[in-house]
Amino acid sequence: MDKTTHFGYKQVAESEKAAKVAEVFHSVAAQYDIMNDLMSAGLHRLWKRFAVAQAGLRPGMRVLDVAGGTADLTRLFLKEVGDTGTVLLTDINFSMLREGRDRMLNVGKMPPTVQCDGERLPFPDNYFDCVSVAFGLRNMTHKDQALAEMHRVLKPGGRLLVLEFSKVWKPLEPAYDLYSFKLLPLMGKLVAQDADSYQYLAESIRMHPGQEELKTLMEAAGFAKVSYHNLTAGVAALHKGFKV
Amino acid sequence: MIPEALIERSLNHLLQQTPGAAEALIRHAGASVRFDLTMAEFDFRIADDGCFSEAAVDVPDAIIRPTPALMARLPFFGHEALRHADYSGDPALLATLDRVFKQLDWDVEADLAPVVGDIAAHRLHALGRDVLAGIAHTAAALGHNASEYVVEEAEMMARAIDVARFNREVDALADDVARLDARLRLLETRQSEQDAQARSA
Numbered sequence: 001m002d003k004t005t006h007f008g009y010k011q012v013a014e015s016e017k018a019a020k021v022a023e024v025f026h027s028v029a030a031q032y033d034i035m036n037d038l039m040s041a042g043l044h045r046l047w048k049r050f051a052v053a054q055a056g057l058r059p060g061m062r063v064l065d066v067a068g069g070t071a072d073l074t075r076l077f078l079k080e081v082g083d084t085g086t087v088l089l090t091d092i093n094f095s096m097l098r099e100g101r102d103r104m105l106n107v108g109k110m111p112p113t114v115q116c117d118g119e120r121l122p123f124p125d126n127y128f129d130c131v132s133v134a135f136g137l138r139n140m141t142h143k144d145q146a147l148a149e150m151h152r153v154l155k156p157g158g159r160l161l162v163l164e165f166s167k168v169w170k171p172l173e174p175a176y177d178l179y180s181f182k183l184l185p186l187m188g189k190l191v192a193q194d195a196d197s198y199q200y201l202a203e204s205i206r207m208h209p210g211q212e213e214l215k216t217l218m219e220a221a222g223f224a225k226v227s228y229h230n231l232t233a234g235v236a237a238l239h240k241g242f243k244v
Numbered sequence: 245m246i247p248e249a250l251i252e253r254s255l256n257h258l259l260q261q262t263p264g265a266a267e268a269l270i271r272h273a274g275a276s277v278r279f280d281l282t283m284a285e286f287d288f289r290i291a292d293d294g295c296f297s298e299a300a301v302d303v304p305d306a307i308i309r310p311t312p313a314l315m316a317r318l319p320f321f322g323h324e325a326l327r328h329a330d331y332s333g334d335p336a337l338l339a340t341l342d343r344v345f346k347q348l349d350w351d352v353e354a355d356l357a358p359v360v361g362d363i364a365a366h367r368l369h370a371l372g373r374d375v376l377a378g379i380a381h382t383a384a385a386l387g388h389n390a391s392e393y394v395v396e397e398a399e400m401m402a403r404a405i406d407v408a409r410f411n412r413e414v415d416a417l418a419d420d421v422a423r424l425d426a427r428l429r430l431l432e433t434r435q436s437e438q439d440a441q442a443r444s445a
Contacts, residue, residue, distance in 0.1 A: 225300035
């Protein structure tokens with residue numbers, strides 16, 4: 001029998017999760033940025049800028065943006081690595097990737113764009129100076145395998161940045177739950193005409209490992225000096241680890 | 245996480261602004277440096293382009309310990325203050341780091357120019373430099389006034405010259421006491437010899 005995994009609060013066969021996640025993101029791709037701004041009151045832009053500031057990038061470096069979707073991070077990374085550097089935009093979902101690629105073209109940039117699974121990266125070992133995954137890890141079926149792949153493609157000394165929703169500060173939990181499970185699906189319904197997908201987003205955030213659990217997962221995947229920084233009282237957290 | 249990234253970005257920015265600085269470090273590419281601030285340690289590796297890159301390091305090749313006193317003096321004494329940091333590790337790497345740190349110079353005007361324009365950047369830089377010089381001068385004057393009050397007027401503390409004179413006088417007194425002690429012991433010896441002779445006679 002096929003192993004099961006969570007899809008939001010539901011249990012589904014592991015083999016079905018990727019298709020179900022793909023369905024969600026096909027559905028929200030066109031409205032993804034507007035919804036992100038609405039959902040986070042624009043904070044996701046600050047979180048992403050913070051993540052890029054922690055990347056320690058310099059001109060000429062090679063960066064992999066896993067689950068890069070609408071290319072928010074790719075655009076910021078490109079400014080850091082300059083014309084001599086490379087940023088590879090990847091996503092498993094074609095609709096999201098197309099949005100990202102089109103957005104980059106609209107600002108006159110054409111980074112290499114690859115549709116691929118974060119759990120099976122089609123890149124050589126020890127290749128990137130920095131790998132990032134922003135709001136993508138929680139949708140992956142085998143997070144340990146994805147982290148191991150990111151570790152494999154990083155050069156020794158390279159760093160992984162994981163920006164992801166996390167466990168909010170305890171006193172704020174009731175307000176955050178109300179927002180996530182009542183307001184978020186309502187906004188999804190009104191703006192993106194898709195309440196179910198946003199219900200999934202809220203549920204998947206709750207099912208994602210908390211700060212310490214993710215840190216342990218990263219250490220188990222071989223990363224050293226793993227640290228994290230809570231953003232907006234833990235609504236999101238940036239984890240950073242190094243390949244030694 | 246934040247201090248490391250801030251130090252890394254600031255150092256690399258300065259390295260890139262200072263001609264020859266990154267190039268000097270390239271020959272130490274791969275070497276690791278630890279900044280030990282007592283309360284926290286920050287590890288960096290010198291990358292292939294001569295810039296610092298945050299890293300996980302067990303045993304660094306060089307350790308720099310800027311003491312708290314040094315950190316307090318840094319804004320006023322700049323490079324000179326760095327001479328008082330504790331250095332340990334690979335001498336060749338430390339010599340290069342010492343030379344590079346002495347060369348580092350923040351070109352504030354160049355950083356401001358893209359934001360506010362060349363002329364405004366020049367004026368803001370000049371204004372900032374004057375304000376900082378004014379603050380340093382005021383702080384020095386206030387410190388001098390305070391020490392003068394404490395020493396001369398309130399007489400809560402002794403002047404260095406008075407302390408030195410007092411020390412000299414204490415040394416002279418100690419010598420006098422030692423001589424007197426020696427004299428007394430001599431007299432006591434003579435007295436006991438005379439007493440012994442009187443008893444035997």
